[in-house]
Amino acid sequence: MKKLIALTLLSGVFLTTSCVSKKKYVELEGQYNDTRSTLAKTQLEKEEIEAKYAKIEERVASYNAKIQSLTDSNNTRLQQFENVVISNDDKEKMKKALANVDPSELAKAETLEDSMNLIISYNLKKNLDNSLVAEGEEDDIQIDIDETVVMITISDKLLFKSGSYRVNPEANNLLERLANVINSEPALEVMVEGHTDAQTVKEGSYIKDNWDLSVERSTAVIRILQEKYGVAPEKLIAAGRSSFHPLTENDTKEGRATNRRTRIVILPNLDKFLALLSAN
Structure with missing residues (x-):
């Protein structure tokens, strides 16, 4: 009788321990999925920011080219001084x-x-x-x-x-x-x-x-x-x-x-x- 009670208690402890580990696993898996989702979102935002930055750089380069062109044009523009x-x-x-x-x-x-x-x-x-x-x-x-x-x-x-x-x-x-x-x-x-x-x-x-x-x-x-x-x-x-x-x-x-x-x-x-x- 004593042996039967001991076995029953031991089985309960094992079952209880197995249930806790599975719950923790599910929780960690959820965190992992959230992290992956967040990383994917961050990567997408990074790519969008890089695309916007590239466009800004392109506009700046275009403006600089226009400024240089105007400067060159002004420097070579003929002007009349004292005939x-x-x-x-x-x-x-x-x-x-x-x-x-x-x-x-x-x-x-x-x-x-x-x-x-x-x-x-x-x-x-x-x-x-x-x-x-x-x-x-x-x-x-x-x-x-x-x-x-x-x-x-x-x-x-x-x-x-x-x-x-x-x-x-x-x-x-x-x-x-x-x-x-x-x-x-x-x-x-x-x-x-x-x-x-x-x-x-x-x-x-x-x-x-x-x-x-x-x-x-x-x-x-x-x-x-x-x-x-x-x-x-x-x-x-x-x-x-x-x-x-x-x-x-x-x-x-x-x-x-x-x-x-x-x-x-x-x-x-x-x-x-x-x-x-x-x-x-």
Whole structure:
């Protein structure tokens, strides 16, 4: 009887324990399913947020592209200042170039055109210093700078024989140095002026008169600059002044020698300068 009671009690305990474990299992299973459901929902929300963020990024990129496009358009938009057409980009490049110019010279610039001339003149002067006049030529080559126009006067004896327009071969070295100066600054025009003394041309000469001689001498120099030393012909201007712009009286041998000369006038070309700015 005692054994029967003990077995009954033991079975009850076992059954009670089995019932508790199953309940706990069902509870845990429910929590697991809830967690999975929550995770799935969170994943879906994450994907929706990522999709919204991608759209926002796309809109921001589009706005930035529009802003950049408008900025580029504004920078390259041509504007007119003092009858000179220039873009904002070109103005910035000019500011950087003007930073190299002597402040005292820059203070004299009253217009945009003055500023452009100063930049060209600065670039040219850099190449004139100690590069054109060789030893022994100091008395026969004179360089004058009138604001932004450079005038190089070369005595007749360095270039031509008396009464002739054929360039002396000994002048090639000088003309090569001159070509190097001209080629150093693309934004230039170069006028070569021939000047004679007041003596009349001998009757029967192959030269008609001093007009003819002065022009022939100018074009002779220009041909050498172009053909031998690569100066662009569109930069060159030929001019003959005959005897009508003397530096001194023609009544002495020394005076006539002074008046026989070739003058190289270097002029800034503002249109070319602006084209070069825009190309950089």
